[in-house]
Amino acid sequence: MAVASTPTVCVVGSGGREHALAVALSRGAEVVVCPGNPGMQALGVTCVEGPAEALDVDLFVIGPEVPLVEGLADRLRARGRTVFGPGADGARLEGSKAWMKQVLADAGVPTAAYEVFDSPGPAVEFLRSLPGPWVVKTDGLAAGKGVLVTGDLNQAEADVLAKLAGASFGDAGRRVVIEEALIGPELSVMAVCDGRTAVALAPARDHKRAFDGDLGPNTGGMGAFSPVPDADGELVDEVMRTAVEPTLEALSSRGIDYRGVLYAGLILTSDGPKVLEFNVRFGDPETQAVLARLQGDLAGLLAAAAAGRLGDAEAPLFGPDVSVCVVMAAPGYPDAPRVGGVISGLGSNLPGGAEVFCAGIASTPQRHGGGHHDSDPAGSGTLITAGGRVLSVAGTGPSLSEARAVAYQGVRSIRWPGAWWRNDIGLSATQAVGLAGAGGVK
Numbered sequence: 177m178a179v180a181s182t183p184t185v186c187v188v189g190s191g192g193r194e195h196a197l198a199v200a201l202s203r204g205a206e207v208v209v210c211p212g213n214p215g216m217q218a219l220g221v222t223c224v225e226g227p228a229e230a231l232d233v234d235l236f237v238i239g240p241e242v243p244l245v246e247g248l249a250d251r252l253r254a255r256g257r258t259v260f261g262p263g264a265d266g267a268r269l270e271g272s273k274a275w276m277k278q279v280l281a282d283a284g285v286p287t288a289a290y291e292v293f294d295s296p297g298p299a300v301e302f303l304r305s306l307p308g309p310w311v312v313k314t315d316g317l318a319a320g321k322g323v324l325v326t327g328d329l330n331q332a333e334a335d336v337l338a339k340l341a342g343a344s345f346g347d348a349g350r351r352v353v354i355e356e357a358l359i360g361p362e363l364s365v366m367a368v369c370d371g372r373t374a375v376a377l378a379p380a381r382d383h384k385r386a387f388d389g390d391l392g393p394n395t396g397g398m399g400a401f402s403p404v405p406d407a408d409g410e411l412v413d414e415v416m417r418t419a420v421e422p423t424l425e426a427l428s429s430r431g432i433d434y435r436g437v438l439y440a441g442l443i444l445t446s447d448g449p450k451v452l453e454f455n456v457r458f459g460d461p462e463t464q465a466v467l468a469r470l471q472g473d474l475a476g477l478l479a480a481a482a483a484g485r486l487g488d489a490e491a492p493l494f495g496p497d498v499s500v501c502v503v504m505a506a507p508g509y510p511d512a513p514r515v516g517g518v519i520s521g522l523g524s525n526l527p528g529g530a531e532v533f534c535a536g537i538a539s540t541p542q543r544h545g546g547g548h549h550d551s552d553p554a555g556s557g558t559l560i561t562a563g564g565r566v567l568s569v570a571g572t573g574p575s576l577s578e579a580r581a582v583a584y585q586g587v588r589s590i591r592w593p594g595a596w597w598r599n600d601i602g603l604s605a606t607q608a609v610g611l612a613g614a615g616g617v618k
């Protein structure tokens with residue numbers, strides 16, 4: 177009788193999302209991350225140098241949007257590899273907001289009214305015709321930072337001019353999308369797609385603004401939690417029916433065989449959920465929060481989707497525990513992160529139920545001889561900050577307030593000069609359902 181061997185998986189990327197994917201996938205597979213980072217390596221994840229094309233594994237899972245938009249999935253498939261992640265044709269959904277809006281309009285997906293502009297005169301004229309608040313987006317990729325939402329028309333006009341001139345976001349901003357502001361809480365729904373069908377993962381809520389109380393500039397995401405008290409199964413079904421499935425069908429009707437995550441960023445308006453954007457990959461930090469609750473075989477699920485046969489996999493099941501993920505950032509993030517700070521406390525003193533996911537981390541050259549430094553759990557060199565979002569800490573517990581307490585206890589056990597984080601991840605939801613207060617978390 178043949179014995180099935182453990183599948184091998186390569187996760188492409190180097191952030192907290194990829195670290196979380198590696199941890200979850202390793203429950204059913206042998207996993208490497210390419211290239212990963214020295215932080216995750218120190219915490220036991222096998223990291224390998226690229227290029228990913230040179231690796232021979234059963235399944236590739238591509239984390240970030242940039243390699244997807246640049247066609248990495250196509251190049252791997254051309255070599256006969258099995259890949260979870262769309263080709264460049266499908267990834268355009270995230271690579272061009274103007275194209276995404278067109279696909280949504282064709283598919284009849286509820287979204288904000290919008291116009292696309294290449295030149296300043298008509299763009300400013302359109303802005304002035306809107307009641308505000310004003311929303312200005314770069315057409316192209318900007319690491320989650322190309323969106324301005326403001327109640328100040330002058331600021332919106334200045335932003336349009338800077339984007340179109342290429343001054344603020346280079347070529348990504350030379351075309352802008354100006355759209356109606358939607359009001360309501362946000363929700364992230366990530367769906368695993370096999371080209372024709374899709375299955376939803378548990379919903380999460382991100383915190384996009386830099387500072388407590390949703391103040392400050394937009395970031396890639398400062399923290400997330402799952403489940404979301406005001407987003408039950410029925411609401412997720414509605415998102416699948418009105419947003420994800422029609423979009424997958426619209427892609428398919430354009431000849432696009434979309435195998436990967438369709439991540440709907442939504443606002444829950446009084447008129448129902450409306451799509452702000454589709455991302456073509458797992459969210460960061462939503463993935464860290466959502467996968468902490470996943471029970472069952474993620475590798476099997478993604479392999480089935482990559483093979484175009486989602487029906488062969490068991491539907492994803494999520495445990496009842498709540499997960500809260502808090503991002504720790506370098507000083508100066510998101511505008512101009514200052515890196516190179518020595519990280520201490522990683523991998524030690526974590527409370528039960530907490531897990532660290534490493535992102536913007538590098539190491540100094542390996543030292544010879546001597547004992548291990550506190551920040552050097554694997555003896556591979558001192559770990560230092562190397563990016564804006566340095567790491568995230570996910571805490572799980574039976575309630576939102578307990579999960580928050582675990583996550584923040586984990587956060588406080590890790591240090592580097594100028595480390596900062598939001599203190600209110602998940603807080604509004606604990607207040608909304610009357611659960612706040614436990615654990616004295618600030």
Ligand code: AMP
Nearest residue numbers: 288311323325356357358384441452453
């Ligand atoms: P996006 O990259 O399009 O998801 O936008 C980043 C963030 O900007 C979103 O998560 C929202 O917080 C905010 N945002 C984007 N578009 C709108 C809109 N039309 N109305 C209100 N807020 C928006």
Ligand code: GLY
Nearest residue numbers: 396397459460461
């Ligand atoms: N957390 C937002 C994103 O992944 O785009």
